[in-house]
Amino acid sequence: MSDLRIAVMVKQVPDPNLVEISEDGRLMRENVPSMIDPFGKMALQHAITNKCQHHVDAISMGPMQAQDVLRKSLEFGADDAYLISGREFAGADTIATARTMAAFLSMRDYDLVFCGMQATDGDTAQVPSELAVFLGFNIYSYATSIDLENMTVTQSYERADVVSKLSLPAVITFMRPPHGCVQIPSMTDYVSALKKEIKVVGFADLGIRMCDTGAKGSRTKVKSVSTIIPKKKSTEFIDGADTVSAASAIMKEVKG
Ligand code: FAD
Numbered sequence: 064m065s066d067l068r069i070a071v072m073v074k075q076v077p078d079p080n081l082v083e084i085s086e087d088g089r090l091m092r093e094n095v096p097s098m099i100d101p102f103g104k105m106a107l108q109h110a111i112t113n114k115c116q117h118h119v120d121a122i123s124m125g126p127m128q129a130q131d132v133l134r135k136s137l138e139f140g141a142d143d144a145y146l147i148s149g150r151e152f153a154g155a156d157t158i159a160t161a162r163t164m165a166a167f168l169s170m171r172d173y174d175l176v177f178c179g180m181q182a183t184d185g186d187t188a189q190v191p192s193e194l195a196v197f198l199g200f201n202i203y204s205y206a207t208s209i210d211l212e213n214m215t216v217t218q219s220y221e222r223a224d225v226v227s228k229l230s231l232p233a234v235i236t237f238m239r240p241p242h243g244c245v246q247i248p249s250m251t252d253y254v255s256a257l258k259k260e261i262k263v264v265g266f267a268d269l270g271i272r273m274c275d276t277g278a279k280g281s282r283t284k285v286k287s288v289s290t291i292i293p294k295k296k297s298t299e300f301i302d303g304a305d306t307v308s309a310a311s312a313i314m315k316e317v318k319g
């Protein structure tokens with residue numbers, strides 16, 4: 064199929080190796096180098112690999128610094144880039160984030176919305192399915208590859224890979240980069256990215272209500288954040304020489 068319009072959602076996340084959590088449970092993003100969310104980058108790579116005759120936009124919602132990930136997306140070969148930014152959006156939980164981004168996407172007539180399967184900071188994996196609901200799109204999660212010639216998508220399930228016919232319009236979440244994908248931008252894309260403008264989209268451009276976005280549009284509040292320390296279990300060796308007593312020792316362990 065030709066001339067599809069693809070939106071790739073790229074989030075700016077703090078470098079996970081450098082970020083710390085404050086005493087009140089906030090991610091301390093200040094002065095921490097940021098990067099493009101790794102799963103979002105995989106979504107971008109799938110879009111660029113399949114680009115040919117399709118149009119690819121990179122879209123992010125975040126503070127003005129998030130322009131960096133959009134500049135990188137342009138360097139990787141995205142055609143245009145849009146940053147949804149403004150103080151009205153601050154404090155948005157996942158549903159307010161998705162509603163805001165869906166308001167923008169619905170104005171631009173996309174056939175496909177590519178996302179990462181989860182972002183490495185918030186990590187909820189909720190935004191793509193919320194986007195699909197707000198847009199009224201189909202959703203295909205945990206995709207490992209996509210074939211836009213034959214309109215199929217391969218999704219990874221616990222026991223098997225499933226190939227489905229793609230029904231548009233759709234949101235797709237990616238969990239792996241495409242096979243043999245390019246890790247560095249081509250010189251042509253890099254140079255043409257320098258001339259491109261990142262368009263900033265504000266609250267007034269979206270036609271949404273204050274009560275639907277930012278902290279006011281958020282239905283959840285973070286009460287506390289804690290680190291789960293997994294309990295260490297030591298390995299118990301059961302002597303297998305006497306199979307009957309070994310089996311009963313295992314049964315005792317299983318039954319608790
Ligand atoms: P996931 O659902 O795990 O992301 C999956 C994919 O969706 C990503 O790979 C990407 O493709 C796409 N995606 C997700 N978010 C974006 C985005 N912003 N732009 C482009 N693509 C995206 N965050 C703040 O920065 N400031 C706050 O004040 C703040 N307040 C919050 C308050 C509450 C109560 C909660 C619950 C969250 C708050 N957050 C805040 C976090 C913010 O809601 C999440 O960062 C955002 O909704 C994305 O969720 P996630 O990281 O779990 O994304």
